[in-house]
Amino acid sequence: MIIIPESAIAELITSSDCLKAVEEVFASMANRSAYNFPVIREAIGHADALYGFKSGFDRKSLALGLKSGGFWPNNTSRGLTNHQSAIFLFDADTGKCRAVVGGNLLTALRTAAASAISIKYLARKDAKVLGMIGAGHQSTFQLRAALEQRAFEKILAWNPHPDMLSRLEEVAKEEGLPFEAVDRDRLGAESDVIISITSSFAPLLKASQVRAGTHLACMGTDTKGKQEIEAELLAAATVFTDEVEQAITIGETQHAIEKGLIRKEAVVELGAVINGTHPGRTSQDQVTLFDGTGVGLQDLAVASAAVELALARGVAIEVDF
Template identity: 70%
Template sequence: MLIVPEREIANLMTRKAAFDAVEKVFAAMAAQDAYNFPVVREAIGHEDALYGFKGGFDRAGLTLGLKAGGYWPNNLEKRGLINHQSTVFLFDPDTGKPAAMVGGNLLTALRTAAASSVSIKHLARDNAKVIGMIGAGHQATFQLRAALEQRPFDKVIGWNYHPEMLSNIEKVATEAGVPFEAVDLPGMQEADVIISITSAFAPSLMADHVSPGTHIACMGTDTKGKQEVEAALLARATVFTDEVAQSISIGEAQHAIAEGLIAEADVHQLGAVINGSHPGRSSDDEITLFDGTGVGLQDLAVASAVVDLAVEKGIAIEVDF
């Protein structure tokens, strides 16, 4: 079995490699060449932590495995560790033997950012110039770096529940040479692309905060009850997702479905746009929304890619398991 420690990931995995891996696996999902297993996600009753498993099998890429991990909200304050902790396990699909164990913390941040940037590539207007960020935590910085590579944005605007954290995304914008402006939520009407990356259980972005032609990537809702945007916004938009079953049960679509504003048939796989079986955006006035719930196959795709890189560079640790 091979081990790729967390400390090695930053020197192995690039944003482009993550983007390519996620785009490819979304396409495989839409072609029914890959599927995710049911998600297990539980409040464990200790340290206020959420813990769970996401897994799947990619027949096209012959990748089988799972990611184990979750969210420990007290880690940073108590231990100086990031709050999201995870590890990816890969198995040989021919024999079932364990093949690799890979540090999943940075990979999770990279694959989540890759998913929203894949949605921007395939759904945002070509002439998008202003990108809006809702959320300014650790993951938001990854989101913004990846998004800025998809269009020639000339302005970043941002809002956060805790305004003092906006400096995190302002720094990313400044490093990219793009001006930054803090706005209130109605100010998001200026944005051509909006990324929402919070862990909220009540909506912040409302339908009237969004202008025609905007593309929204909702990246924070991955649990029953979580919600970042008003359900009425999904009724105004053409809705895409990584996986329909997760979108309607634990993603943003759960609320619009519950309120009868949309039906399951109104939620489309982003992979179908990548494959060309769905036309994607149909006009410059259409609002498109990507409900990024986070699927196990994303984790397996980037972990498999990083294992190949680690072997190539002689970094992978081999153990007799």
Template identity: 70%
Template sequence: MLIVPEREIADLMTRDAAFAAVEQVFAAMAADKAYNFPVVREAIGHEDALYGFKGGFDRAGLTLGLKAGGYWPNNMDKRGLINHQSTVFLFDPDTGKVRAMVGGNLLTALRTAAASSVSIRHLARKDAKVIGMIGAGHQATFQLRAALEQRGFEKVIGWNYHPEMLPNIEKVATEAGLPFAAVDLPGMAEADVIITITSAFAPSLLAEHVSPGTHIACMGTDTKGKQEVEAALLARATVFADEIAQSVSIGEAQHAIAEGLLQEADIAQLGAVINGTHPGRKDAAEITLFDGTGVGLQDLAVAAAVVDLAVAQGRAIEVDF
């Protein structure tokens, strides 16, 4: 078995490599060449933690495995650790034998950012100039860096439940040479692209906060009950998902469907746009929304890529198991 520790990931996995891996997985899913297993995600009744498993099998890439981990909201305050903790396990699809164990914390941030940036590349208007961020935590900085590479953005605006955290994303904007402005939620109407990346259980972004032609990437809702945007916004938008089954069960679509504002048949796979079997954005006034729940195949794709890089560079640890 190969081990690629968390400490090695930053020097091995790039944003470009993560983008390519995630884009290929979305395309394979839409072509029925890859599928995700049902998600297990539970509140464990200890440390307010959510813990679970995501897995799948990509026949095209012959990648089989799972990610185990979750969200420990007290980690940073109590222990100086990031709140999201995870590990990816890869298996040989021919034999079932374990192939690799890979640190999943940074990979999760990179693959989540890659997913939203894939949606921006394929769905946002080409002339998008202002990007809005709802959320300013650890993952938000990854989201913003990846998103800024997809369009010629000229300004970043941001809102967060805890305004004192906004300097996190202001720093990223400054590094990119872009002005940053903190706004109230109605101020998001200025944005051409909006990324939501919070752990909220109540909507912050309302339909009235979004202008025609905006692309929204909803990246924080991945559990029953979570919600970042008003259900009415999905009714206004053309909705795309990483996986439709997860979108309707644990994503933003769960609320719009429950309120009778959206049907499962109204949701398209982002991979279909990548494959050219769905037209994607139809015109400059259309609101598009990507419901990114995070699928196990994303984790497996980036983990498999990092294992290959680690082996090539002699940085993987091999153990008998």
């Protein structure tokens, strides 16, 4: 069995590696060559933690396995990231455990890759202003990945706790881009692309605040009850997602579905755009929205990529198991 500890991931895999892996698995999902198993996500009644499993199988790549982990909100005081996880890969021919891979950084990278892919395929080519809602741990990964997809000229940002915006400002400074902390009205009125990455349970952005032609990547809602975007905004947009069933139950789309504002059939898999079976954006004025719920196959794809890179570089830890 191969072990790749969390400490080895940063030197092993790049954001570009993750983008390629996630893009391929989105395409495989849309082709029905890959599928996710039902998600388990529960409050465990200890440490205010959410814990669960995401798993699946890709018949094309033969990636089979699961990610186990969750959200421990008090970890920051312990010097740990709040999201903790490990990814287990199994041999599709024998069922034998093939690898255990640290999942914390990979989760951040694959989540950022998903929103970046949505920008690649759905944002206007002339997008110049990037708006960021949220400034937590994941936000800098989102920002860096987005900046690789369009020639953005300015970054606007809002966060419930303004002091946390400094981490985004530092990234903007590294990239030589102007940065402004603004209110949500201005962010919506001026942004060509908006990324939301919060743990909110109440809408932070209204339909009236978003201008025509905007692309939104909504990346924070992955649990029943969470909500970053007003449901009416989804009704006004063309909605894309990683997996439709997950989006309508635990994603941003759940609220628009519950209100009867959109139908399940109107939600499009991003993989269909990648495969060319859906046109994606069809006009400059169209509002597009990606509901990124995070699926197990993304985790398996990036973990598999990390394993192959570790083997190729001779740094994989192999043990009898």
